[in-house]
Amino acid sequence: LTGFLLVSVVATDVMASCTNVSVITRQPLEIGIIRPMPQAHGFVELDPQEGMSFSHGNAAHDSGFGEGQVTITGLAGTTVTIGVEVLAEYEDRHPNIEMSEVIVRHGVEDTRIGIKGGEFQVTLPNRGTPEGLAKTSVGVGAVMRYQNPRASETVHYKLILSCLETAYAF
Secondary structure (H helix, E strand, O other): EEEEEEEEEEEEEOOOOHOOOEEEEEEEOOEEEEEEEEOEEEEEEEEEEOOOEEOOOOOEEEEEEEEEEEEEEEEOOOOOEEEEEEEEEEEEOOOOEEEEEEEEEOEEEEEEEEEEOOEEEEEEOOOOOOEEEEEEEEEEEEEEEOOOOOOOEEEEEEEOOOEEEEEEOO
16 A cells, blocks of 8 residues: 655745745655555654654655755844745545644754644844845655555645744844
């Protein structure tokens, strides 16, 4: 039994309060192919630093996977609030496999966001280009729940990251 899980990260246009901030997708988040045993249930987690793990020993992983990678640029020293929206494509067609959580890692910060969405903050480095711009990278992972899958399912989610507000340090 095969379940293929793919999640993409999409950066949207910034709002007026974020005119100097860019959120750019460098790499989509991909869970890969999960092969649960019959009547199996549990969770698979792709942590941006720790990699892939399962809650029970009742599934195997097959094929490639990788964390989502996003670059955030803006004025040096700026604290940026990024909103996360989770959109399931064809959610009703896949009742046996669903996303439970989004994991966002920036440096030592670890933020977990439920499927209803949420936000996280990133402070850009104090040193930047001669124009005063700085950038930082954010890793994105996910936790997926599987329960008694009966057939091969391909599940897609879209994560929309957008700048909500900024605070400038002087």
